[in-house]
Amino acid sequence: MASTTLSKDARVPGSVYKEADVDSSANLDIYGGGGKLLAVVANNSANGAASFFKMYETNAVNNTGITAPWLALKLPASASVTMVIAVDGGLAFSPELAMRCTTAQMVSSGNDGSAPGSNVPVTVYMRS
Numbered sequence: 001m002a003s004t005t006l007s008k009d010a011r012v013p014g015s016v017y018k019e020a021d022v023d024s025s026a027n028l029d030i031y032g033g034g035g036k037l038l039a040v041v042a043n044n045s046a047n048g049a050a051s052f053f054k055m056y057e058t059n060a061v062n063n064t065g066i067t068a069p070w071l072a073l074k075l076p077a078s079a080s081v082t083m084v085i086a087v088d089g090g091l092a093f094s095p096e097l098a099m100r101c102t103t104a105q106m107v108s109s110g111n112d113g114s115a116p117g118s119n120v121p122v123t124v125y126m127r128s
Contacts, residue, residue: 005045014038014127022053022122023115026061029127031097036090037071038125040083042101044075046118051075052105053122054112056098074105075120090127099124 017030022042037055044051054069061067070093075081085091101120104113 004114007079011038014125017124017126019099019122021119022099023120024102024113026056026062026098026100028059028061028098029096029116030099030124031093031128033096034092035097035126036085036092037097038085038090038127040073040125041080041123042075042083043080043091043121044116045078045080047075047077047116047120048119049077049103051101051103051116051120052113053101053120054099055093056100057093059096059098061065061100063089072105075101097124097126 055071102113
């Protein structure tokens with residue numbers, strides 16, 4: 001995985017985390033402590049089926065779907081999705097933030113699918 005963390009981006013008050021291929025293996029500790037989620041941009045345009053983007057408030061994400069997500073978004077087939085948090089100052093998370101993308105919606109326990117067939121690039125905007 002080729003991830004990039006850019007801090008103090010002049011366009012965003014906080015940090016920008018970019019990952020070229022979010023899949024069923026969790027990307028752990030993408031912020032490094034509590035903070036606020038401002039926006040998520042996820043591009044599922046390379047996949048002919050829906051994918052499910054999930055975020056977790058932990059670094060102990062089990063890659064078989066045992067950990068329930070803090071936030072889950074359905075990414076339509078062949079589409080890019082931008083979600084801007086409309087809460088003043090962002091949506092608070094603590095202690096850490098992890099993310100992954102799967103082929104199934106299940107959000108509580110059990111198997112929630114495999115990795116999408118093609119890359120799902122994701123950009124996450126956060127602040128402290």
